[in-house]
Amino acid sequence: MKLRFWFLLPSRIWMVALFAAPFAIVLAYSFLTRGTYGGVEKPWTIEAYQRLADPLYLTILLRSFLMALAATVLCLVFAFPAALFISRATRHKNLYLQLVMLPFWTSFLVRTYAWLFLLRDTGLINMTLQSLGIIHAPLQLLYNDGAVLLGLVYGYLPFMVLPIYATLERMDPSLIEAAADLGARPIATLFRVIVPLSRPGIVAGSVLVFIPCLGAYLTPDLLGGGRTVLVGNLVQNQFTNARDWPFGSAVSMLLMALVTLLVWGLLRRESEQLG
Amino acid sequence: MKRWLAVYAVAFFAFLHLPLLTLSVFSFNSSRFTTWEHFSLDWYRAIFRDPQLIEATWNSVIVALVSTAISTVIGTLCAYGLWKRGSKLLTGSLYLSLVTPEIVTGVSLLALFQWSFRSMHWHLGLYTVVLAHVAFSISYVVIVISARLRTVSPSLEEAAMDLGANEWEAFFYVMLPALGPGIIAAALLVLTVSFDDFVITSMVAGVDSETLPMVIYAMARRGASPVINAISALVTVFFGILILISQQVREA
Numbered sequence: 001m002k003l004r005f006w007f008l009l010p011s012r013i014w015m016v017a018l019f020a021a022p023f024a025i026v027l028a029y030s031f032l033t034r035g036t037y038g039g040v041e042k043p044w045t046i047e048a049y050q051r052l053a054d055p056l057y058l059t060i061l062l063r064s065f066l067m068a069l070a071a072t073v074l075c076l077v078f079a080f081p082a083a084l085f086i087s088r089a090t091r092h093k094n095l096y097l098q099l100v101m102l103p104f105w106t107s108f109l110v111r112t113y114a115w116l117f118l119l120r121d122t123g124l125i126n127m128t129l130q131s132l133g134i135i136h137a138p139l140q141l142l143y144n145d146g147a148v149l150l151g152l153v154y155g156y157l158p159f160m161v162l163p164i165y166a167t168l169e170r171m172d173p174s175l176i177e178a179a180a181d182l183g184a185r186p187i188a189t190l191f192r193v194i195v196p197l198s199r200p201g202i203v204a205g206s207v208l209v210f211i212p213c214l215g216a217y218l219t220p221d222l223l224g225g226g227r228t229v230l231v232g233n234l235v236q237n238q239f240t241n242a243r244d245w246p247f248g249s250a251v252s253m254l255l256m257a258l259v260t261l262l263v264w265g266l267l268r269r270e271s272e273q274l275g
Numbered sequence: 276m277k278r279w280l281a282v283y284a285v286a287f288f289a290f291l292h293l294p295l296l297t298l299s300v301f302s303f304n305s306s307r308f309t310t311w312e313h314f315s316l317d318w319y320r321a322i323f324r325d326p327q328l329i330e331a332t333w334n335s336v337i338v339a340l341v342s343t344a345i346s347t348v349i350g351t352l353c354a355y356g357l358w359k360r361g362s363k364l365l366t367g368s369l370y371l372s373l374v375t376p377e378i379v380t381g382v383s384l385l386a387l388f389q390w391s392f393r394s395m396h397w398h399l400g401l402y403t404v405v406l407a408h409v410a411f412s413i414s415y416v417v418i419v420i421s422a423r424l425r426t427v428s429p430s431l432e433e434a435a436m437d438l439g440a441n442e443w444e445a446f447f448y449v450m451l452p453a454l455g456p457g458i459i460a461a462a463l464l465v466l467t468v469s470f471d472d473f474v475i476t477s478m479v480a481g482v483d484s485e486t487l488p489m490v491i492y493a494m495a496r497r498g499a500s501p502v503i504n505a506i507s508a509l510v511t512v513f514f515g516i517l518i519l520i521s522q523q524v525r526e527a
Contacts, residue, residue, distance in 0.1 A: 002442070003443060008356040018384065018406060021387055025386045025387055025390055081287070099288050099291065106515075107511070116498075120498065124297060124309050131310075158291075212376070232378045235382055236478075249386070259375070
């Protein structure tokens with residue numbers, strides 16, 4: 001058993017030095033005062049947390065929450081039929097799964113940039129519509145909330161498909177046959193049998209999409225063009241341009257608390273229901 | 276319903292893959308505008324003439340290789356140790372590090388480095404990027420290897436010890452070969468995640484240690500350009516080769 005101690009030692013050291021320690025520092029900074037030239041100074045205060053109640057920041061928090069919620073719902077709506085299709089496929093199932101997994105293996109940055117390329121004023125969509133004579137001036141497709149939402153849905157869609165597919169795959173097909181035998185129409189079977197039974201996958205997928213969307217930084221920055229400020233951009237800005245580390249730390253702590261509570265709460269509820 | 280699902284699936288896969296495909300096609304367009312002129316490799320030539328891009332790519336490769344090597348070793352040892360006997364605290368913190376929003380990880384590591392540099396004459400550089408990448412990669416490795424370990428029977432190791440191997444020999448000669456494909460899959464996953472990371476890297480990289488995603492991002496902020504299309508296509512092909520390798524490993 002001595003081996004186990006030495007085997008776990010490097011990861012313990014790394015986690016303490018580069019996960020717990022930075023966390024502790026940010027927690028401490030969130031109770032300090034902003035330094036004159038950036039950085040932090042004493043005295044200890046809860047001023048940074050009081051500033052969170054400012055309507056300006058509450059709006060940003062609410063917007064981030066709604067954006068993440070909208071992205072999660074859209075991912076669910078788009079992913080569910082796709083997962084259903086793959087689980088029902090009789091041939092090429094592996095190919096379809098690989099096609100869903102492929103984005104995991106492609107650069108997230110490049111995939112976000114692809115939408116910048118398609119949506120900009122001189123992008124493919126605007127140029128095509130103009131050459132077809134449908135529009136005469138380019139549509140402002142980029143740098144708004146819609147573009148950010150599209151980027152988030154596109155980026156995290158596979159995270160929703162795979163868990164739902166996993167539960168659909170495990171579902172007993174005789175339950176669906178039973179529903180049909182008892183006279184349920186396909187739509188009724190879908191919403192009253194298949195969807196309720198795939199709940200664990202839906203919950204897992206929603207957590208996997210909602211969490212990164214809540215703290216998203218890259219997508220709103222590139223596709224929102226700085227106009228769509230979400231909580232992730234707020235944190236980044238406080239640590240770089242605004243040089244208000246205590247406030248940036250307080251926002252980080254709030255974000256961490258929300259994410260942890262969400263994961264913990266959902267996992268607990270699910271595990272209770274499963275047994 | 277089946278037919279509607281199939282029609283939907285075509286649209287779904289098109290949505291998922293057409294953006295990158297069109298991007299790659301237009302990287303071979305001679306015009307810098309989004310109207311097709313004729314085939315050209317000019318934008319690819321432009322990549323190799325840009326010293327900043329070459330240096331950033333080089334930095335990314337070094338960071339990805341070094342942090343993959345370190346995190347794969349640490350993560351494999353950790354997964355094996357946890358398989359022997361669990362540790363709620365360690366597992367909990369690994370999962371917590373996985374769900375921490377990237378930007379929070381980034382700023383907290385920046386705060387740590389700035390704080391520890393106050394008393395020393397060190398600066399942010401490639402090594403701070405490596406430290407950060409290892410920190411977020413360990414949990415990926417542990418998850419992949421742990422999944423593999425669940426399929427390994429403990430009697431394999433017991434048999435080795437009954438036959439006279441000590442703990443270390445049983446690990447090195449029996450368990451490690453059994454984990455081989457899992458270790459390679461974990462390493463490839465971490466390699467791609469590390470090579471692609473922008474958010475955390477941009478917070479902890481020094482002025483002279485820009486990585487490829489940082490340069491792509493800076494160029495994209497100034498607007499789309501055919502050169503980024505070409506880099507994107509190359510990065511996608513590079514990642515594609517990695518998937519093919521990992522698939523071969525999984526089948527082996």
